[in-house]
Amino acid sequence: MGSKNNTAIFIDKLKGVMFNDRHMKSGDIRRIVLRHRKLEDYNPPRNFGYDVEVKPVYDKDGVSFYINKRGVAPERAIMFIHGGGFCMEINKKQWEFAAKLAAGTGYEVVVPIYPLTPEHSGMECFAMLKNAYDKMNGRKQYEQVTILGEECGGGMALSLALMQWKHGGRRPDKLVLLSPFVDAGYKDRRLEKMVIDADANYHGYYYTYGIKSFLREYWIGNDVMDPDLLCPLESDFTDICDEIDIFSVAQDMLNGYSTALYEKLKNYQTIVHYYVFNNIVHDYVEHQEIPECRMITKKLINCITEKNQSIPYDVKQSVWVRALLSERYSKIYSDQTSVRLADKFHVEYKDFNSGISLYDKAMCFGRILAMDEEVRCFINRYPDGVIVNVGSEMDTMFERLDNTRIKWYNVDLPERIAIRHKYLGTRDREFNIDKSILDFSWLDQIKYKKGLGILFVCSDVMKLFDEKKLKRLLAEIYKRYQGAEVVFDIKNSVGKRKWNAERIIKSENKPRIRISIDNCISNLYDWNPRYKIIKDIPLLDEKMAEQLFGRDVTRKLRHKIKRKYDKLIHLRLGRERYIETD
Known part of the structure; x- marks a missing residue:
């Protein structure tokens, strides 16, 4: 002072x-x-x-x-x-x-x-x-x-x-x-x-x-x-x-x-x-x-x-990835809102292209498509269900997949929800929760009627977790919403080691990944035997990689895809319990 x-x-x-x-x-x-x-x-x-x-x-x-x-x-x-x-x-x-x-x-x-x-x-x-x-x-x-x-x-x-x-x-x-x-x-x-x-x-x-x-x-x-x-x-x-x-x-x-x-x-x-x-x-x-x-x-x-309303780099990057995917592969994926946001944020494509490897770009595309597919299948099974986008940033998934019946929650830091509200607003049946995803009290703000189905979508947020925090997140969801489904992407131990080594070599000021899962069955059974594994698959399969990049490029990525350096895991946390009343 x-x-x-x-x-x-x-x-x-x-x-x-x-x-x-x-x-x-x-x-x-x-x-x-x-x-x-x-x-x-x-x-x-x-x-x-x-x-x-x-x-x-x-x-x-x-x-x-x-x-x-x-x-x-x-x-x-x-x-x-x-x-x-x-x-x-x-x-x-x-x-x-x-x-x-x-x-x-x-x-x-x-x-x-x-x-x-x-x-x-x-x-x-x-x-x-x-x-x-x-x-x-x-x-x-x-x-x-x-x-x-x-x-x-x-x-x-x-x-x-x-x-x-x-x-x-x-x-x-x-x-x-x-x-x-x-x-x-x-x-x-x-x-x-x-x-x-x-x-x-x-x-x-x-x-x-x-x-x-x-x-x-x-x-x-x-x-x-x-x-x-x-x-x-x-x-x-x-x-x-x-x-x-x-x-x-x-x-x-x-x-x-x-x-x-x-x-x-x-x-x-x-x-x-x-x-x-x-x-x-x-x-x-x-x-x-x-x-x-x-x-x-x-x-x-x-x-x-509004000079203080600078958009964080990682938010711009996620918008850039969705806009790029939409512009290059419009038959597979359409997201005109992200294209508009990229223009509004003055995103320079060359800046992001030069800072991301081919494999990382492929995994970004794969993550978007895989998460969309999981949410789309869930909505088909539970048309009146609840979907919680954990760490939503500027994700436009609700706009793309809405069936006019589901309820949607976006959870992120207050400053990011403020940016989201400013540029995307809110729609009917869409709710924003401005809390850190590591402050699990946000779970109490979700209104859910049993039997309708609830899915927690955790896209590209495992970089914020270690094993203890992920274990607690699943336990907190299980305690409140038994039968809930959770889908997230995560690296295996080899993918984690290579990612962290690459960040050190490039001297990048990015968070180091602290969690990986190799044997999903063994890990999750130790955490809670009531967790059921619905899917444990590569984040991007070879067939989709060929559609996006062609055979020659896919051949270079094949080893990492088969070894599941990046994977998608879909869980069901126990079964719903109904209390009978007289």
Whole structure:
């Protein structure tokens, strides 16, 4: 932690001791706020450290300032709702942050100067914000609109998005919430206690009961406020925007609200990213002289411009393999979605072709075709069954094999499910579970009716397992779903040794394979005698290899195929048990 950050925290605490006495009542806070108001000026500084231009736009409710990067005609916009406890004007450092946003993103940044308490109520504030937002969208048809809110501005940004959804206005495409305060009425006592505890342990001054009374008396006042405006945390977030990014500091008094909001948003079909930092000053956007705060701002700008949404190499590679198979062998395999994704991800075919051997490419093709065949046969036997794609990444198997009756689950890491949701969305009867496949609690989220059949598809995930973890995965499935089927691909001991040796020789930074199975019957019988082996076959048979590569190439691969360097194993874990009832 840098010394500048520690100094900023110390100065903030010192100011808090001077200006936020815990014994102050709401009337005392009102007098201090009004006295400070005489010294405040909401107008932007004359000179920024960035090459931007500022233009005021007036309407009946107030003024908004439009900040543009000089010489750029932006097609996208950000509305920045500043923080300040509902009662403080935007300050110079917040203006500099807004200018940095405009310069860093190339977007048009709109800063509404909203009415403040105690002179104005929350209802007046939201009326102004809605008018400013509508006027912004009325002036120009932006390709993308983002609402960014800081602290109390984060809660207002969330409420504004809810208002737009309710009134049929243009929804924001993205929300970015910086340590959002989403319960101005302090309705949730549990979260209020977390604020008190965090405040006592870390800040030592920000929260007082006088502030709570002040907001109730002047911000809420006698108005009957819509719950979406007063406490948006309790609202329905269905379809309010496409993506939400939440930034917070672990020790911050508002972190409890950020965490609660994230946990709730995970239940909706909205992409949500949650970034938590440690031991950073409370108002980090106002301290760009601190390296840690500059790092957060850079991350924030990348989130808005989607530069942070880089696609992992292995995900690109799997998309490339499916797209290549579809384009070259369309009579055997068709996957236009992967072809489209490969184009969208700017996949360079030459880069992947040069980094993969002929045998590995053949096994990639074989894996896709073999898994499809196993799933297709299962669906024929159990047309109303459940299929769980473990480690799904961007796999399009559900789209290719859907019979309009099966239920489908995709399981993968949260960041990969977020990418999947963004580019593939979800369909009817398709569900995404954003958990690590090694965290076996995801098994409890699968809804399954006995007798309909359930299949777990583990394609190219054994690189993440060792023998102990695979044994436990099968045991956990067996414990919950007796009679379930599991299909996975794995190497034998020779294939494993050659793979690892090749990675070492090439100095590739890829995971070493830690598991192999030679004698499937012996291994699995030792694990559980109730496991039944349905198939133990080469991942790619010679007949299919000839169709893909011709006889001459297949002849080079024949030894490895016959010796089953890579194999497909299909298991049934016991038999289903039915409980008879009277």
